Amino acid sequence: MVERGNMDQQTKNLTESLKKQIKAAQRAYYDGNPIMADDKYDAIEQQLVSLVGDTDSVGTSVMFAKVEHKVPMLSIENEYSEEDFLHHASEYGEFVDVEPKRDGISCELVYENGFFQSAETRGDGHFGEDITAQIKECSAIPYKISTKNIPDELRIRGELVMRNSDLEKLNAQGEKQFANTRNLVAGTIKQKNLSNISSRNIFLIPWDMYAVGEDNLLPESNFDRMKLTEEMGFPRYEGIKVHLKNPNAILDALHTILAQNEGNDITSDGVVLKADSISRRNELGFATKYTRFQHCFKPQHLESETTLIDVEYGIGRTGKITPVAILEPVALGGAVISRATLCNETYMNALGIYTGCKVQILRSGNTIPQIVGVVNKDSNRAIKFPTVFPSCGTELRIEQKDQVAQHFCPNEFCSDKIAQRLEYIGSRKILEIDNLGVETANELAYNSKIVKVDDLFQFGNQIAYDLKTNPVKTKQELKENYRSVKNIIKLVYSLEDAKTRDWDRWIAALEIPMIGVDLGKDIAKILSLGPDDMKDFPNKLLDLIQQGMDGIGPEKSSAIVEWVKNPENKGLCFMLYGYGVRPTSLVKRSNTMGQKLDGISYVITGTLSIGTRKEVEAKLNALGATALSSVTNACNLLIVGEDPGSKLEKAEKKGIKIVGEDWVREVLA
């Protein structure tokens, strides 16, 4: 399936020209002689994004396009005993399927009218990343599947895997040694340069198949669906279908699969038990983090011994101290373990560790290193938790709850703590500030006067101003204080960008105790916050809390009230507003933009001559339209190209407006 989407020459030229303009503007801006108004810059950047999908060749970060999953792609809950594993079966209906859980990368493939269309990773379960180009390089993944009696649009989920023997071959060839197949697959599939991918022999083992809106066209039994994937050219389905009447049969199947997993060329890290009936499965549905219609048995057999060298004390953004065991490195289950968390004082004391002691470790769920015991106990030598935070020397505060002692560093100016906070604020989930990772956060915490989020934006504004007024002197000063002048300059640019992030992200960035992105989303929606609401945000929040809202109980409520009542936090929001922070409204955004194609949800059928489907979609979406993949009630426009498929018929039936390629030309002109 080696077939890369190639841009036509015209698009290529346009892209190059836009990139040049962006680069020139960036350079001029930071050299203190801006050549372009901000809104014009934004417009060019957006046009570029719509053409190439991202602008990473301009900026620094490697970004894949985000894709929202049609159906959430959640994890499977693990069980560690056979009893717990069996326990769920009774809810699963008459038949259950028992199958190996492959240790790879979860992925969803989309097929339209039998042809591979796109692929996305699991991501956080709701938003994945578009890895279509990478999957096209994998020749073992069918490009065309048989389409007899199946829906126009078919989605197949499975595990991207690689054979251990192929990993060994690769390691035997090259100097570079790879530790295990899962991480190699993860790394390979993220490569931007596609040339290496096909040689890595990555393939997909399906574990689910569905069709949005037309699921009833597929078999009612999961087992039959998986057999269908075999016919389509995917690997043989290894699952066993069991009648629930006989619990021994389930255990037999479990042991059969466990035995198969041992030493298999494709690594499996457990056994999945799932409802065979799709309708039963839909009844059981989803929890927030896990599916309710399947569970996984994970054998915990990886265990080893090593020596404890020392204990380090780390700090989180909230000031919480976490002890970490530093271990004599030991290989265990395809990884070399040198650190393991000790969680808190209570956990640490219960183990009774001391310098030089022999400890038993395992990888919980075959992943997370965990110390399970000390071999040669000696209570006289047990390590005592420090009373001050070693890094800043401040006396620790202890919180005792339910017999668990938790230590906090109360020092507001603790540099390590500030570094953690900056990293959190800059993370992908919060303000998504490029160039603000671990190292930069530490550098800022130690070398600048930043304490809170407003200081960070003041810092950015100050440098931007200095660079405009006296670039030479400013760069000299930056050079003296920071390891990379360019990195700081890029950071300043990223900070500018972060000022208009969505409100939910900004609420999380304010670091109100117990409020993260999720609650932030609810709060932003209920208050229908706009760009100018930052200056008075604490009062608006207080009003909301006093009215009461779902998801906020007494504890969160009082924490929020305390935060609001602190004049420092009112000042914080006011200053942020003053520094130009204008969060984007979640609810109003699509209306306020007033774009040409707002409200249009379209589907394309057939081949278009003006560009690939992806390119056309990107251009239309940039004007406010939404691309759908199949004709449903949500669709209000069908764009018809050469050789239209069954979508045309369906759209006619539903009375959906139908246009040709001319319409697209006109709109984009």
Place this chain on the structure above:
DNA sequence: ACTACTGTGGATCGTGAATC
């Protein structure tokens, strides 16, 4: 019981700054 949040592990890759 379920959910949100925080913190922890190892491994990979692309990018670009630092270094030779």
Place this chain on the structure above:
DNA sequence: GATTCACGATCCACAGTAGT
């Protein structure tokens, strides 16, 4: 000018704690 290496981002995973 070429090469090395640190950093940033992302993949996979689980545990503990507290709130609803």
